[in-house]
Amino acid sequence: MLDTAIARCQALSRAARGLQGEAQSRTLAELEAALEELRGWQIAAVPAAGLTAMLELDLAGYVREWNEGAERMFGYPAREALGQHILFLYDGSEEGGDIAELLLEAGNAITAVRRRKKNGEVIWVHMAISLMHDAQREPVGMRVQLEEVNKALSHAEKLNLHARIIEDSDQGVLITDANERIVSINGAFTRITGYSPAEAIGKTPDLLRSGMHDAEFRAKVQAAMRGAGPWRGEIVGKRKNGELFPQSVTISAVRDGEGRISHTFSLFTDISVHKDAVARMQRMANYDALTGLPNQGLLQQLVAQALAEARRSQEHGALLVIDISRIGAISDTLGHEIGNRLLVEIGRLLRLCLREGDVLARLDGHRFGIALPHIEKREHAAIVAQKLIASLAAPVQIDGQHLQTGAHVGIAIYPEDGEDADTLLRGADVAMTRAALQPESGFLFYSEEMNQRAKEHLRIESELRHALANNELMLYYQPKVSLRSGRIVGAEALLRWKHPVRGLVSPGVFIPVAEETGLILELGNWVMEEACRQIRVWQDANLLMPPIAVNLSARQFDRGLPARMADVMARHGVQPEQLMLEITESLLVKGADKVIAIMNELVAMGLALALDDFGTGYSSLAYLKKFPISTLKIDRAFVIGLPYEENDCAIARAIVTMAQQLRQEIVAEGVETPEQMSFLRELGCDQLQGYLFSQPVPGADFERMLREGKRLAFGAR
Structure with missing residues (x-):
């Protein structure tokens, strides 16, 4: 009659798939009644308590529960078995001394092993193991069921044993039919996912899908369900409450007597605790x-x-x-x-x-x-x-x-x-x-x-800090000269350090240190303060002053720069047209939007901007179109080879042509020979700056040049 109940369940399942609406609901209700009948048969077929050997072990393998079936199978009364290690049942033939109860993967532990009775007889038994958990789902022990291999089981007993093993398994079990509809689940499935049999049976496994796996991954799973071979791996599932959880899964197809796929079964384990434990172990290790x-x-x-x-x-x-x-x-x-x-x-x-x-x-x-x-x-x-x-x-x-x-x-x-x-x-x-x-x-x-x-x-660094505090710094001024009139039309303020022992220290020695240590901010503020002070002194002396260019470090170029410039000019009574700010190419890659906004503020105040050392770093036409720069300075590296180095001539010509198209003034740095000057003048360069006219000089010497009207002599080429 058990076979009849099983056959009836299968027939009703097939019938329900072909129906819709009320007819399908009625058939599904009949299927549920038939399943209840089958459960009744299974319960009736359970042997009387004590006929199956059942014992419980702690995680170390010591016996803490020993039922009557275990007493009858092995001959040990409970008082002799409780507290002993499971090894007392071993016959000594286990290869390598492995303890099967501790090494088998809990929830999937069904195997045949040899065990010794109290009288010395060795028997073969089927062993099934499932993990036991506390309220926090932490493992606390193992439940072990044993059946003698040579014990003849009836068909009903086999069905009951298999059903009991599946139901008691710590792994979730999910069985689908050929149409991928769920036809059976076990208790662990409900505990892990939150879905009851009524909520899961008749649905597809998609109700567990997390959406975190791509098409290629799903194709591999589908292939296993269609008989391509078992698939094992880790996936992320979704519980009924929407929580995502990692699971270890095995998926296999089941074929009928004619080789057609009739069902697919999935065994899965919630490995959240395992993953957390692994993460904790990794943290402890690292x-x-x-x-x-x-x-x-x-x-x-x-x-x-x-x-x-x-x-x-x-x-x-x-x-x-x-x-x-x-x-x-x-x-x-x-x-x-x-x-x-x-x-x-x-x-x-x-x-x-x-x-x-x-x-x-x-x-x-x-x-x-x-x-x-x-x-x-x-x-x-x-x-x-x-x-x-x-x-x-x-x-x-x-x-x-x-x-x-x-x-x-x-x-x-x-x-x-x-x-x-x-x-x-x-x-x-x-x-x-x-x-x-x-x-x-x-x-x-x-x-x-x-x-x-x-x-x-x-x-x-230490001595430079001392220099800042003890007036060892000074500004020198290198004139800029017009290549049209030969007159001085500006100057660049250059920082110098007069060391009390070593004399003048080259900027190439101390400026990199200042940049690396952050001292460049203090130096930059000192230079701006001193330049404005000197301009005011010359202004009060009725000296007709051309614009003085001051170099800015990229570190100075922040949102507070316009306010600082306004403050220092106001304190010294300096007009914006009396100053020019020189920036380097590296500043242009600091963040275009922020830099442009600051530049526009400075230009709106009436200050002019020059791009220093052009051509040595990151400059491009795109930058020059975006930034409000009025002057380009050709770096001395491209001037030194003029007019004899073909490449230097080509670069200088390209820079001058480009600047003219953009209506920018061109200043050539490092001009030292008449030949360089003549070549640049013929190109259309506007100004030169270099030793041909003057090296950087103290403020008093620059003032004397202005009062005497010193001019550049062009001569014949």
């Missing part, structure tokens, strides 16, 4: 538990990746090791909790000194590591080291305690000091140890050459 920063292992992995990129781009990189002093003494005095909180705060302060792409890691107790994957110059690593040391100069406040620490930094440079992460880390560690023995330095490079260069860099 991150420091106290600070949350990468640990040494992850730092070395990231450095190895950065080095591979640096090799391709031929860039420099640096690895720094930082030793924080006094952590041990503070922990011993105030307790390890305070010491730990101090380390966390130090990690935060160090992170603030770094760029987004830099890596900060905690190596061990009071050592941190920093990777600087991309640095333009090797000396830049010293600037970062200074910032790191300075960030710990002030006491750190923890629970009202002001805790003073310090730091020593060792620096290794790629590729000079090593070409792999291990070598660089060792080099930086050695340098850090040496730095700790020389407290006055604070940091050291692994390379002595780099130490000397860094020291020179720091010396210049």
Whole structure:
């Protein structure tokens, strides 16, 4: 009669697919009644309690439940079995000593194994395992069912055993017919997805689709459902409440006696907890538990990746090791909790000194590591080291305690000091140890050459700050001369540093240091202030002044620049037409929209803009069309070869022609010979600036040139 009930369910399922409306509803109701009848047969066929061996194990394999069926199968009463490890049933023949109950994939664990009874007899048993979970879905143990292999089962008993195994499985089971309609699910399906049998049966598996997989992926799944072979993998499903969850899935097709596909079954497991556990394990393996920063292992992995990129781009990189002093003494005095909180705060302060792409890691107790994957110059690593040391100069406040620490930094440079992460880390560690023995330095490079260069860099920075505060800076003025009249029509204000010991220091030495350290902002403000002051002095002396050009750094070119210019001109009573602002090509790629808006404000104030060193960097016609530039300055690199170098002549000719078309004034820099002057004059260049007329001179000398009416002598070519 069980076979009859099964056949009736199958017939009703086929009939329901061919009907619609009320007839289909009536047939589906009959199908549900038939399924209830089948469930009744299955329940009736369950052996009396104790006939099936059933035991429960904890996750380590120790027995904590032992039913009557287990007593009868193995001969051990519960009092002898409880608390023992499952190994007491093993006959010793398991290859490699593996414990099947612990190694089998729970929920899909159906296998034949050998087990030993109390009397020594060895038997073969079918074993099915399912995981047991607590309320938070964390695994807490295993349920094991055992049936003797040589025990003859009736057809009804086999059906019942299979149904029980499927229903008790921790895996979700989904069976569809040839038309991809769901015909059966188990309890785990409902627990995992939230869909009851009434909500799922008759639908397609699309009700679980998350929409996160592409057409190619779905084609592989469809192929498995059409008999191309089992498919196994991980997919993202969707629960009834809309929550997405990862699942491990196996999909296979079932064929009837004639080889046609009659059904498809899917076994799936919610692996959310597993994924979370993997993520937690990865975090434990790669991150420091106290600070949350990468640990040494992850730092070395990231450095190895950065080095591979640096090799391709031929860039420099640096690895720094930082030793924080006094952590041990503070922990011993105030307790390890305070010491730990101090380390966390130090990690935060160090992170603030770094760029987004830099890596900060905690190596061990009071050592941190920093990777600087991309640095333009090797000396830049010293600037970062200074910032790191300075960030710990002030006491750190923890629970009202002001805790003073310090730091020593060792620096290794790629590729000079090593070409792999291990070598660089060792080099930086050695340098850090040496730095700790020389407290006055604070940091050291692994390379002595780099130490000397860094020291020179720091010396210049320190002395330049002193120069700003002690009036060691001055402006020189280099005249611009008209190639039509020969008269002085302007001048460029150039910064000079008169060192008390070394005399005049070349701008090529100190300007790059100022750019790298941020001192360029203070220098730029000083230059603008001094130029406006000098213009006002000349104005009060009734000197007829041509416009004075002042160079602007890209760092000065921000939204506050127009207001700063208005303020300095107002304080000194300087008119906009008395000034010209010179910018470099690098500024033009800073962000066109922002730059154009600032330029337009400056031009609206009456200030003129000149593009300096044209042709050496990023200039293009597109920039020149967009920006309100009134003057182009041909870089000296294209003037030096005139009129004999063919390429220089062609470039100069193209620049002059282009500027004329755009109605821009053209100034040639670095003109030193009459031949250069004559060639540029014939091209139509408007002005020259260079040693042919005058080198940069102090303000008093420039004033004398103006009063004497010094002019350029053209002569014959």
